[in-house]
Amino acid sequence: MTARIGVITFPGTLDDVDAARAVRLAGAEPVSLWHGDADLKGVDAVIVPGGFSYGDYLRAGAIARFASVMGSVVDAAFKGMPVLGICNGFQVLCEAGLLPGALTRNEGLHFICRDEWLRVENNTTAWTTRFERGAEILIPLKSGEGRYVASQEVLEVLEGEGRIVFTYPERNPNGSALDIAGICSENGRVVGLMPHPEHATEALTGPSDDGLGLFYSVIDSVLASV
Numbered sequence: 769m770t771a772r773i774g775v776i777t778f779p780g781t782l783d784d785v786d787a788a789r790a791v792r793l794a795g796a797e798p799v800s801l802w803h804g805d806a807d808l809k810g811v812d813a814v815i816v817p818g819g820f821s822y823g824d825y826l827r828a829g830a831i832a833r834f835a836s837v838m839g840s841v842v843d844a845a846f847k848g849m850p851v852l853g854i855c856n857g858f859q860v861l862c863e864a865g866l867l868p869g870a871l872t873r874n875e876g877l878h879f880i881c882r883d884e885w886l887r888v889e890n891n892t893t894a895w896t897t898r899f900e901r902g903a904e905i906l907i908p909l910k911s912g913e914g915r916y917v918a919s920q921e922v923l924e925v926l927e928g929e930g931r932i933v934f935t936y937p938e939r940n941p942n943g944s945a946l947d948i949a950g951i952c953s954e955n956g957r958v959v960g961l962m963p964h965p966e967h968a969t970e971a972l973t974g975p976s977d978d979g980l981g982l983f984y985s986v987i988d989s990v991l992a993s994v
């Protein structure tokens with residue numbers, strides 16, 4: 769059986785093509801999902817990719833959460849479907865209430881585009897089982913609103929429940945609380961991160977192939993639940 773992984777395109781999405789390519793490289797079938805169509809086409813998992821959905825008007829991710837497809841993604845996530853939000857996708861998942869907290873303007877107010885080291889803090893989520901806990905991976909970060917913020921109470925819950933999935937171990941590029949680069953839902957099926965694993969799938973075009981681990985992991989998770 770081949771896992772089928774949906775990749776959403778909103779107006780202003782940039783990274784759907786690379787996300788689909790990463791899915792294919794990892795051995796699954798990418799399925800295009802359109803923002804205005806609530807049909808998830810029977811996929812096993814969904815990726816909300818990076819970019820500037822709806823031009824980032826109002827606030828990054830604030831309009832995308834109302835797209836028809838997102839209603840179906842929220843329903844499917846509540847039933848346990850793995851969902852990955854990358855960068856703008858992470859912002860969309862926070863706006864949609866699938867993940868707590870918010871992404872705000874980077875400390876320093878500059879758009880940052882460079883490779884960053886991430887530490888894998890939790891390797892039990894649907895998207896991280898292929899990594900060793902504590903592994904450090906190099907993948908690109910490119911965002912203007914990457915500073916993760918949440919109330920003290922939420923931060924304590926995330927820390928206490930092991931829901932901080934990725935941190936920036938070397939330097940905190942954007943002022944994120946607790947050096948957070950990515951978090952997950954209570955059941956570990958929904959993960960959001962700011963850096964872009966779909967741009968780190970082979971050393972020829974990215975800084976590493978470290979990003980592929982997320983896609984291999986979700987394929988394992990989907991196939992294990994068949």
Ligand SMILES: NC(=O)CC[C@H](N)C(=O)O
Nearest residue numbers: 818819855856911912913
């Ligand atoms: N690469 C991206 O997905 C960019 C996300 C978002 N628009 C930001 O600048 O923060």
